[in-house]
Amino acid sequence: MSIKSFAAKIFAKSIHQKTQKWASKPIETQQKVFLELIQQASQTQFGKDHNFSQIKSHQDFVNQVPVRDYEALKPYVEKVVKGESDILWKGKPLYFAKTSGTTSGAKYIPLTKESMPFHIQAARNAILSYIHETGKADFVDGKMIFLQGSPLLEDKNGIKLGRLSGIVAHFVPAYLQKNRMPSWETNCIEDWETKVNAIVEETINEDMAVISGIPSWVQMYFEKLKEKANKPVGEIFKNFNLFIYGGVNYEPYRAKFENLIGRKVDSIELFPASEGFFAYQDSQSEKGMLLLLNSGIFYEFIKANEFHTENPKRYTIGEVELGINYVLIISTNAGLWAYNIGDTVQFTSLKPYRVIVSGRIKHFISAFGEHVIAKEVESALQEATENTEVRVNEFTVAPQINPTSGLPYHEWLIEFENEPNNLEEFALKIDNAMRKQNVYYDDLIVGKVLRTIVISKVPKNGFQDYMKSIGKLGGQNKLPRLSDNRDIADKLGRE
Template identity: 60%
Template sequence: MGIRSVLSKPLAAFIVGQQNKWAAHPAISQLKTFKKIVSAAQDTAFGKDHGFSDIQNYADFKRQVPIRDYEELKPYIDKILKGEKDVLWPGKPAYFAKTSGTTSGTKYIPITRESIPNHINSAKNAILSYVHETGKSKFLDGKLIFLSGAPTLDEKAGIKTGRLSGIVNHHVPGYLRTNQMPSYKTNCIEDWEEKLERIIDETIDQDMSLISGIPPWVQMYFDRIQARVNKPIKDIFPNFEMFIYGGVNFEPYKAKLFQTIGKKVDSIETYPASEGFIAYQDSQKKEGLLLLLNSGIFFEFIPADEYFDTNPTRLMIDEVEIGKNYALIINSNAGLWGYSIGDTVKFVSKQPYRIVVSGRIKHFISAFGEHVIGDEVEKAMKETLTKFEGVKITEYTVAPQVTPQQGLPYHEWYIEFAHAPIDMEAFEKELDKNLRKLNTYYDDLLKGNILRVLRIKSLKPQAFINYMRSLGKLGGQNKVPRLANDRKIAEALAPYCKD
């Protein structure tokens, strides 16, 4: 065994020991974080505007700090972009993580010197938790590849600015840099397809043991390799043992990915966002991701069905319930306050607090009051695939069809199959049945003849890749929304439908 794999085991034991301490006292851990960040920011512009010096407890905080999304926080971000300091957090941010927005275009999310450890240490600790639980560490001695955005940084108001994955790349620990791939020069290529070919050039003859990236783009990497060398990935990378991913549900991609690899490999799920590293999979035996309660983020939770209310309920960690859908709100040492990142989560455990990501607040279908969310769509698809052996999905998205040319409205599923079902109608009925089990409102609409059974539009090979290419969002951390309450994506996918 190499030096990395040997030294990782005592380090993993220490990190997990520390992790168990704060996880055993969740409310105390969160209150410590709460007091620390509110105290640190009381002399900032935001702190003065919201009376931070008078805040004694969480009840005070809720009265004085409203829930905001990026558009509502933007006036403070604009002040930082004009060169002002002490706006959301003391001093100026170390970085801006640049990410796609909707109403306001590009979003600039601050990352401070105090918040950098949240991004860096959390990724490291996810791996160390795996090492400690399984005893496996040999994969740390091989080559490691991170399929991510370019690490090149621009400047805004003297603040380094770029994609989160590119910023994080500058903070990869030195002991991992010697076996990290691809090269910095290749990683800086902006065009995804050109970059992917260069990555393959550099990695195809290397001893790859760990691969990290969003599943559809890792699948694309594997497909391009196999186009050059007609072998399963396990024969090309015989020591490939660990797959790390985040940002999307792995289940729809798992069967095809493992088939391409030629064997199952262990995986670690992470939940990183530009706003903060939220959670990671700390156990191969337990469901869910460990919520990081002592990493500079104070979490709040709003019942998802109250999110658009004037005064929604706001809860601390010790007030949540298992199985309920919550909008995730963060307050952090990056200077984000009452900030809605747009995700919804469900708790699957309280000892310790583990979550699953259930969807996006704005990614749902409720054209008729059914409020179908991403978690339900993905569970329905997963259950259906268990009944249709051999059927494999490349990607899919769902939209309402409100005004069909004839008949009742319905949900329209745009699916790119790697292996399509022989009987598509039977597949549709099974998928619809499983969705009805998960969402009683949807079931009621079908029983009441308001909606009819869902319909599938089968897409041509490479449809989603071509769609993302058309948007200039091919590769990196970009992903297709699983569902929407309008037909913008559906209309854009129309040219890729099979006849």
């Protein structure tokens, strides 16, 4: 065991003990965060506009601060972007994380000197949690790669601006710099295909131990590696044993990854966003990710099926239940207040509080009242492919309301690596899995309002070509698993 891995185990134990302290007192921890946030922002413009000085309880906060999305918060954000101080949070932000919004164009999410450290600590602690649980630390001596956006930053009225992953690249600790790949020059390449090819050249002869990124884009990297070396990734990198990912559910990719790698590797799931780092997988045996309750974020939860009603109840951490689909609402030390980030979560454990990301509140299918969510389509596909040779590269689902003949249906657009021998039988497996999960969908099938799903095969690289056509190839961009319209479905090719 090297000095570095020995030190990592000691540090991991210390962080685990600190984590246990706040995780064992969740309600008190969140109450403390809440009061600190209100107190620190009381003299900001937002705080004065919403009577923060009078807020003593969560109910006071609910009465004074309505739930907002980016569009509703935009008048305040625009003042911050113009360089004004003390608007949403005291002083000015350190950075703006630039993200692409669906309705508002580019979004500028503030990152402050108070919020930025938690983005870095959470990613570090996820790895330390894994070390503490498994005792595995040898990987710290190997090379690590983080597939991410360019670290080149622009200037916006004296505030640095860039993609979150590019901003975070500036905070990699010194003890990891020697191990970290790709090189700065390669990381700065904007064109994703050019960048991945350069990363392959840089890494193919290295001892890669940890690989991290959004699964769909890591898959592209693995495919190019395998093609160039003509052998599985696990043979190219014999010490590669840990995959760290976030952004999308890994399960639909797992079988394909294991085929590309040639063996199973451990994985750690993260739940980061420009708005905050919310959770990470703290156990290899328990389902879900540990919700970070002491990271300068106060959480509220609205039941997804009540979200569009007038004045839905906003639950705090002590009021949530297992298995319910909640819209995640956050207030943060970056100056986001009762902010709807658009993600939905379900709790898998209440001691400690662990969540899975179940989808996006805007990404669902309810063309007939079925309210199908991402978690359901991902689980159905996983169930249908279990114990089979079928492997899926990518997929999305959309309603077909006006078919040329027969009843309406849900169209599953799938790019197969290995397709099933009998496509209709495979479709029925998926449909049965959907019906078990979603009673509304089952009622529509039974009542002959819908027919069973129809699978359309998308040609190889069809999804990559689509993402490229809309300028969202690579980086932190993600394909929606499903949508209530055919905007994506009608642009995809068919075999």
